Amino acid sequence: MLTRLPDKKLLFLLAALLAAGISCRPRERWHSYTLLFFDTVCDIQVFCSSEQLVATREEISRAFASCEERFSPGRENLSDPLVLDLYRKALRVNRDSAGCFDITVGPLTELWGFPSRAYHLPRPEELKSVLPLVGMGKVNFEENALILQPGMKLDWGGIAKGWGVDLAARAAASLGIRRGFINAGGDLYCWGTNPDHQGWRIGIKNPRGRGYLGVISVTDMGVATSGDYQRYFEKDGRRYHHIFDPSTGYPAQGKRSVTVIGPETALCDALSTALFVSSDPEMIIINYPDYGAILVDDHGSIASIGKPFPFDRLQE
Amino acid sequence: MDRRDFFKTLLVTTLAAPALVEARGLKSSGALYLISDSPGDVLPSILTEIDPHIQQAGRHFTFLACHPAAEKIGNVLSATGWKFDPKASGPALAFSFQSLGQPSFPSFTLIRNGRVCDIRSQNLWQAWGKINASGALSSCLTVASFELPHRNQTPGKAVAVYADGKKQASLPLNRNRVKAFDTRTGRVVVGIEAGRARVLSSTCRHQVCIASPPVSLAGERVVCAPRHFLLEVEGPRLVDTVTG
Numbered sequence: 001m002l003t004r005l006p007d008k009k010l011l012f013l014l015a016a017l018l019a020a021g022i023s024c025r026p027r028e029r030w031h032s033y034t035l036l037f038f039d040t041v042c043d044i045q046v047f048c049s050s051e052q053l054v055a056t057r058e059e060i061s062r063a064f065a066s067c068e069e070r071f072s073p074g075r076e077n078l079s080d081p082l083v084l085d086l087y088r089k090a091l092r093v094n095r096d097s098a099g100c101f102d103i104t105v106g107p108l109t110e111l112w113g114f115p116s117r118a119y120h121l122p123r124p125e126e127l128k129s130v131l132p133l134v135g136m137g138k139v140n141f142e143e144n145a146l147i148l149q150p151g152m153k154l155d156w157g158g159i160a161k162g163w164g165v166d167l168a169a170r171a172a173a174s175l176g177i178r179r180g181f182i183n184a185g186g187d188l189y190c191w192g193t194n195p196d197h198q199g200w201r202i203g204i205k206n207p208r209g210r211g212y213l214g215v216i217s218v219t220d221m222g223v224a225t226s227g228d229y230q231r232y233f234e235k236d237g238r239r240y241h242h243i244f245d246p247s248t249g250y251p252a253q254g255k256r257s258v259t260v261i262g263p264e265t266a267l268c269d270a271l272s273t274a275l276f277v278s279s280d281p282e283m284i285i286i287n288y289p290d291y292g293a294i295l296v297d298d299h300g301s302i303a304s305i306g307k308p309f310p311f312d313r314l315q316e
Numbered sequence: 317m318d319r320r321d322f323f324k325t326l327l328v329t330t331l332a333a334p335a336l337v338e339a340r341g342l343k344s345s346g347a348l349y350l351i352s353d354s355p356g357d358v359l360p361s362i363l364t365e366i367d368p369h370i371q372q373a374g375r376h377f378t379f380l381a382c383h384p385a386a387e388k389i390g391n392v393l394s395a396t397g398w399k400f401d402p403k404a405s406g407p408a409l410a411f412s413f414q415s416l417g418q419p420s421f422p423s424f425t426l427i428r429n430g431r432v433c434d435i436r437s438q439n440l441w442q443a444w445g446k447i448n449a450s451g452a453l454s455s456c457l458t459v460a461s462f463e464l465p466h467r468n469q470t471p472g473k474a475v476a477v478y479a480d481g482k483k484q485a486s487l488p489l490n491r492n493r494v495k496a497f498d499t500r501t502g503r504v505v506v507g508i509e510a511g512r513a514r515v516l517s518s519t520c521r522h523q524v525c526i527a528s529p530p531v532s533l534a535g536e537r538v539v540c541a542p543r544h545f546l547l548e549v550e551g552p553r554l555v556d557t558v559t560g
Binding site for chain 2: 033034035036039040041043045117181183186187188190194195200201202203204205207211212215223224225227230257259314
C-alpha cells in the first residue's frame, strides 16, 4: 500500500498534464461544405480545426480555380508545364487503351452540340469531315509545347476534373488534414477514415433509376465514374450520350457505367472513359495493377475487373 | 374473424414471434407470423409480396425446427422456384414453428423492416381472404423470417435549400408548398408536393434543374449550377458520398 501511493500521485499528475496538453490543442471536428466549380457541385468533408478549415477551403478553391482556368476549352496555354504534365498522363492512357481515351475529341463533342447543349444528330458526312481532326497521334508533342493541327480542339473533360481533385486533396493533406474527402461531381479522392472510423462508403449511382447500384469501401483512393446517363439527349427513342468512341465518332455502345478506383483520381477519370469505350476493358486495366473497375453493361449486368476492392451490391 | 380478434392475433403474434426469431439467433429484417395448420396454402400469395426484394440467386429456404407442415411448405415453395437449403446461415427464408397454447383463429402478420405491411396490397388481401375462408381454429404458429438486402436510401423528412453556398431553409416534405428563393444571380422557385421536392422555375439558361426528377430520398439533390442553388433531401444516409 505504501508503495502504491506515490504511483497514484504520479498518475494524477500525468493525467493533469495530459488534459492541459489536450486543452491547448485546437479542437478538431468534422466540417462539410460545398463549392461550385466545373459546372457542378463539389462536396468537401474534412476533419480539422476551425483554423485549418479556413486555410483548407482557400487552398481547395485555389486548386479548383487554377484547374478550371487552365483546362477551359480553347483557353489552355499549350506550353504551360502543368498542361504538358497532364497531357503526358492522358497520352499514357491513350496509348494503353489503343486510342479509346482521347482528349482530341473536342471537334466531335462540338459537332454533337454537347458544350452548348444545342444537341444535334450529325449526318455521316459531317462525322467524316470531323474525324480527321481527332487523334492524339496527330498532335505534335514537343518538349516545351503542344502543337495542334488546324481545326483540332482538346477536350480535357475526361481527365482535368480528376486532376483538380488530386491537386486539392494534396493541398488539404499538406495542411495537416488527415481524414476527409473531396468530391467534384462524382470524381473524388478520400483519405483517412470516415466519421465512423471505417473506410469511406462511396455509393455508385444506379445508371437507370434512383438510388445506388452498390457501395464501395475505400480509403486513400480516388474514384471516378463515366456513365451514359450523365449527359445525353434522346432522338427517335434512342439515347445519344457524351462519351464518344474516337474511332467512329458515335457515342460508345455496350455499357451503362464504369467506375474506376485507384490511387490517382486523374487516372481513374481517364480510365473510366477508356474502359467505357473499349470492347476489351480487361486488356487496358491490366496495365494498371493498382486500379480496379466496376462495369455495368447495357443489360444491367455488373462485372468487376482489375484490382478487387470491397463492393457491397445493393438492390432496389 | 372480426376486427377485435384480428387485432388480438396481431398483437399476440407481433409480441411473441420476434422473441422466437431472436431465440434462433437469426438476423432478420422481416418476418411472417402465420397462425395456420396448413401454412403452405397461403404462402405463394404472401411470398409474391417479398419476392421482388430477394435476389433470384438467394431464393433458398430452410427449416430451423421440425415443422409438421414441412413437406407441404416445401412443395409449395419448390413450385415457385425456391430451393431447400439445409444450412441455416445461407437461406433468404427460414421457417420456425411453435405450437400455440390454445387454438386460435387463423391469421397472419407480415412485418418488413419493423413495420406491419399494409394489408390492402393485392397479394396480401388475397392471402387474407383465403386464410379467413378456412374458418377452423388453428394450433400452429409458423414464423417465416427473411432478410432483405439493404434498402437503397431512406425517405427524407425535409429538403434543405442552399443558395450562394449558404443554407437558406429547411422545408418539410410533408407539407405541400411553393416558395421562391432569390440568389445573387436570379430567382429559383421550389415546389413540394406529395413528399417530393423539385425546381418549378428558374431564370437559368439551360433549365437543367427544372428537367431534373423530383427528389424525396435522403441525400438526393437537384442542382441549379448557374444560380448557385442546391436542393438536398435531409435524412440518415447509407453512404458517405456518391460517384456517378
